[in-house]
Amino acid sequence: MKLAMLAEAWRAMGANRLRTLLTMLGMVIGVGAVVLMMAIGQGAQYAIQQTISAMGSNLFILLSGHTASSGVRSASGSAHTLTVADADAIAELPGVAAVAPIHPGSAQVVYGPNNWNTAVIGSTPAYLDVRSWPVVSGQAFTASDVRSATRVALIGQTAAENLFGDEDPVGKTIRIQQSPFTVLGVLGLKGQGMDGRDQDDSIITPLTTAQRSVFGAQFPGTVRMVMVQTTTQQIMPQIEKSMTALLRQRHRTREGQESDFYLRNLTSVADSAAESTRVMSMLLGAIASVSLLVGGIGIMNIMLVSVTERTREIGIRMAIGARERDILLQFLLEAVIISVAGCFIGLLLGIGCALLTEWLTDTLVIISASSVLVAFGVAATVGIFFGYYPALKAARMDPIEALRYQ
Amino acid sequence: MSTPVIRITGLGKSYQTAAGLFPALKAVEMSITAGEFVAVMGPSGSGKSTFMNILGCLDKATTGQYELDGRSVAELSRDELAILRNRTIGFVFQGFNLLQRMTLLENVALPLVYSGLDHAERQRRAAEMLHKVGLTDKADSLPSQISGGQQQRVAIARALVNRPRLLLADEPTGNLDSRTGDEIMALFDALNQEGITIVLVTHEPDIAQHAKRQVRFHDGHLVSDQLTPHEVAA
Ligand SMILES: Nc1ncnc2c1ncn2[C@@H]1O[C@H](COP(=O)(O)OP(=O)(O)OP(=O)(O)O)[C@@H](O)[C@H]1O
Ligand SMILES: [Mg+2]
Numbered sequence: 092m093k094l095a096m097l098a099e100a101w102r103a104m105g106a107n108r109l110r111t112l113l114t115m116l117g118m119v120i121g122v123g124a125v126v127l128m129m130a131i132g133q134g135a136q137y138a139i140q141q142t143i144s145a146m147g148s149n150l151f152i153l154l155s156g157h158t159a160s161s162g163v164r165s166a167s168g169s170a171h172t173l174t175v176a177d178a179d180a181i182a183e184l185p186g187v188a189a190v191a192p193i194h195p196g197s198a199q200v201v202y203g204p205n206n207w208n209t210a211v212i213g214s215t216p217a218y219l220d221v222r223s224w225p226v227v228s229g230q231a232f233t234a235s236d237v238r239s240a241t242r243v244a245l246i247g248q249t250a251a252e253n254l255f256g257d258e259d260p261v262g263k264t265i266r267i268q269q270s271p272f273t274v275l276g277v278l279g280l281k282g283q284g285m286d287g288r289d290q291d292d293s294i295i296t297p298l299t300t301a302q303r304s305v306f307g308a309q310f311p312g313t314v315r316m317v318m319v320q321t322t323t324q325q326i327m328p329q330i331e332k333s334m335t336a337l338l339r340q341r342h343r344t345r346e347g348q349e350s351d352f353y354l355r356n357l358t359s360v361a362d363s364a365a366e367s368t369r370v371m372s373m374l375l376g377a378i379a380s381v382s383l384l385v386g387g388i389g390i391m392n393i394m395l396v397s398v399t400e401r402t403r404e405i406g407i408r409m410a411i412g413a414r415e416r417d418i419l420l421q422f423l424l425e426a427v428i429i430s431v432a433g434c435f436i437g438l439l440l441g442i443g444c445a446l447l448t449e450w451l452t453d454t455l456v457i458i459s460a461s462s463v464l465v466a467f468g469v470a471a472t473v474g475i476f477f478g479y480y481p482a483l484k485a486a487r488m489d490p491i492e493a494l495r496y497q
Numbered sequence: 498m499s500t501p502v503i504r505i506t507g508l509g510k511s512y513q514t515a516a517g518l519f520p521a522l523k524a525v526e527m528s529i530t531a532g533e534f535v536a537v538m539g540p541s542g543s544g545k546s547t548f549m550n551i552l553g554c555l556d557k558a559t560t561g562q563y564e565l566d567g568r569s570v571a572e573l574s575r576d577e578l579a580i581l582r583n584r585t586i587g588f589v590f591q592g593f594n595l596l597q598r599m600t601l602l603e604n605v606a607l608p609l610v611y612s613g614l615d616h617a618e619r620q621r622r623a624a625e626m627l628h629k630v631g632l633t634d635k636a637d638s639l640p641s642q643i644s645g646g647q648q649q650r651v652a653i654a655r656a657l658v659n660r661p662r663l664l665l666a667d668e669p670t671g672n673l674d675s676r677t678g679d680e681i682m683a684l685f686d687a688l689n690q691e692g693i694t695i696v697l698v699t700h701e702p703d704i705a706q707h708a709k710r711q712v713r714f715h716d717g718h719l720v721s722d723q724l725t726p727h728e729v730a731a
Pocket of ligand 2: 545546547667
C-alpha cells in the first residue's frame with residue numbers, strides 16, 4: 092500500500108518532469124543558501140573564538156594618553172605618560188594576575204643574506220603569560236635579561252620562516268637595526284589577531300633592550316602601553332576602577348581633570364566582536380530561511396495547480412473507493428518527496444558552494460551535522476506544511492463534481 | 498422475491514443553477530432486488546445520469562430515501578460511502594474514465610489498493626479480471642494504446658475486480674459501435690448470470706433488450722417500469 096503510493100507519486104512527478112524540477116529548484120536554492128550561510132556563519136564564529144582565545148583572556152590594555160598641556164591633542168600612545176613603575180604598582184593590586192609593559196614597533200631584521208621587516212615587541216616575561224603565548228623550542232628570556240638589557244630575542248613562526256627557512260633559529264644571531272641579538276626561543280603558532288594582522292610575524296625582546304638598542308627611546312622608563320591580566324573575568328569592572336584610581340593618584344591628576352591614559356577592556360571588545368558575528372550568522376541564516384519559505388510557497392503553488400489539473404483523476408479515484416485520507420496522503424507524499432529531494436540536492440549544492448568559498452577566499456567554513464539535520468527537518472516540514480492545504484483541497488472534493496470537471 | 502438491494506422512496510434531486518433550483522429528479526419510487534438486470538431509458542435530459550450517480554453513491558439526493566442493503570445512504574459518512582463504492586458497487590462510465598498514466602493492469606488493480614490488499618494479491622486478481630474480459634495480452638499497455646471497446650472492457654474489469662454485488666453502468670456502449678456494444682453486452686449478460694445485480698442506462702432499445710426489466714424516465718419522473726417482453730413471454 093505505502094510502496095504503491097510512493098511509486099504513484101513518483102510517476103505523477105515524472106509525468107511533468109520540467110515542472111517538478113522547477114518546483115524543486117526553489118527548495119534546492121533555499122536549502123543550499125541555508126547550508127552555505129550556516130557554514131560561513133559557523134566558520135566565522137569559530138575563527139573569532141580562535142582569535143579570542145589566542146589573544147588571551149581577562150585582558151585590559153592601558154595606553155599612554157595625550158599631552159593636554161600644549162592644547163593640541165596628539166594620538167594616544169604618543170605621549171609617554173605611563174611608566175614601568177606604574178606597571179609595577181598595578182601588579183601589586185589584588186586580583187591582578189600579570190602585568191606586561193610593552194614597547195611595540197617594527198624594525199628591519201637581518202639573518203645572513205635574509206632581510207625581513209617585522210614587528211618588534213619589547214616587553215617583560217609576563218607578556219607571554221598575558222598573551223598565553225608559549226615558547227615551543229628553546230627558552231624564554233627572564234626578568235634578569237630585562238634588568239640588564241641583554242640582546243636576546245624570541246621569534247614568531249612567520250618571522251622565523253622568512254629569516255631562517257628550514258634552519259633552526261635557536262642559538263643563532265640576528266641583527267635588529269644593526270645590533271646583534273641571540274635567538275633564545277621560537278614562539279608557538281598564534282594566527283591572526285583581532286586586527287587581522289599575522290601575529291606570528293613578530294619578534295619579542297626584553298623591554299629595556301628594545302628601547303635602548305632598537306627604538307632608541309627618548310624617555311627611558313616610560314612605555315606606550317601596558318597589558319594587564321586579571322585573575323577572573325568577574326572582577327574586571329572592579330579592577331578597572333581601582334586601576335584608574337591608582338594611576339590618577341600616581342599621575343597627580345586633579346578631580347575633574349581628564350585622565351592622561353586610556354584604559355580598554357579587551358575581553359569585552361572581543362566578546363562584542365563574537366556577539367556580532369553570532370548575530371551576523373543568525374541574520375544570514377534568517378535571510379536564507381526566507382528563500383526556503385519562498386521555495387515552500389512555490390511547492391504549494393504547483394501542488395494547487397496539480398490538484399486542479401488532476402481533478403478528474405481525483406474524481407475517478409474517489410469513484411472506485413479512494414477515501415479522503417488516501418487522496419490526502421497521495422498529494423502530501425508528492426509534496427514531501429519534492430521537498431526532500433530538493434533538500435538533498437540543495438544540501439549537496441550548499442556544501443559544494445561552501446567548500447568552493449573556502450577554497451576561493453580562504454574563509455573558514457564549518458559544515459556541521461546539526462545544520463544538515465536542520466535543513467532536512469525544515470525541508471520535510473515545509474513539504475508537509477505547504478503540501479497540506481492543496482492535498483486537503485484534493486481530499487475534500489466532491490466525487491461527482493470532480494468527475495464532471497473537464 | 499428476496500429483500501430488495503435498492504429501495505428508493507420519494508427520491509428527488511435539484512440542481513442549483515443560475516436560473517434557480519432545477520429539479521432533475523422528482524419523487525422517484527423504485528425497488529431493485531438481488532440478481533435483477535434493469536435497463537434505464539428515457540430521452541436526453543430526463544435525469545438518468547442523475548439517478549445513476551445517486552445509486553452509485555457519487556452524488557446525494559436532495560429529498561427522499563435511498564436504502565442500499567437496508568442502510569440509509571444519506572446517513573453515511575464520506576469514508577463509509579467510499580467503502581461502499583470500493584466494495585459493494587462497481588461503476589462503469591460512458592467515457593471509460595481510465596487513468597491514462599497507468600497500464601491496464603494497474604488501472605484494474607487500483608480499487609484493490611484502496612481496499613488495502615497486498616501487491617501480490619492485487620496483481621493476481623487484476624490479471625484474473627483482465628483475462629475474464631479477454632485482454633490478458635494487453636496488460637502492460639496504456640489506455641491510449643487500445644481501442645474504445647477494449648477500454649470499456651478494462652473499465653468493466655476495474656468495476657468488477659473487488660467483486661461488487663451491484664454493477665452500475667451509465668451508457669457503457671454509448672461511445673462504441675454496435676458490434677463492440679454487443680460484445681460488452683454479452684459480458685454483462687454473463688455477469689448477470691453469475692448473480693450480479695446490474696442497472697444499466699441506455700438509449701438503444703436493442704441494448705435494453707438484454708435487461709429483464711426496463712424503466713423509463715421523463716422529465717425527472719419515473720414514467721414506466723415493466724418487464725422486457727421476452728421476459729413476459731417466458
Ligand atoms: N450539475 C448540474 N447542474 C445543473 N443542472 C444539471 C446538472 N447535471 C444535470 N443537470 C440537468 O439535469 C437534467 C438531467 O440531467 P441528466 O444528466 O441526469 O440527464 P440524462 O438523462 O442523463 O441525459 P443524457 O441522456 O443526455 O445523458 C438535465 O436537464 C440537466 O440539464
Ligand atoms: Mg446521462
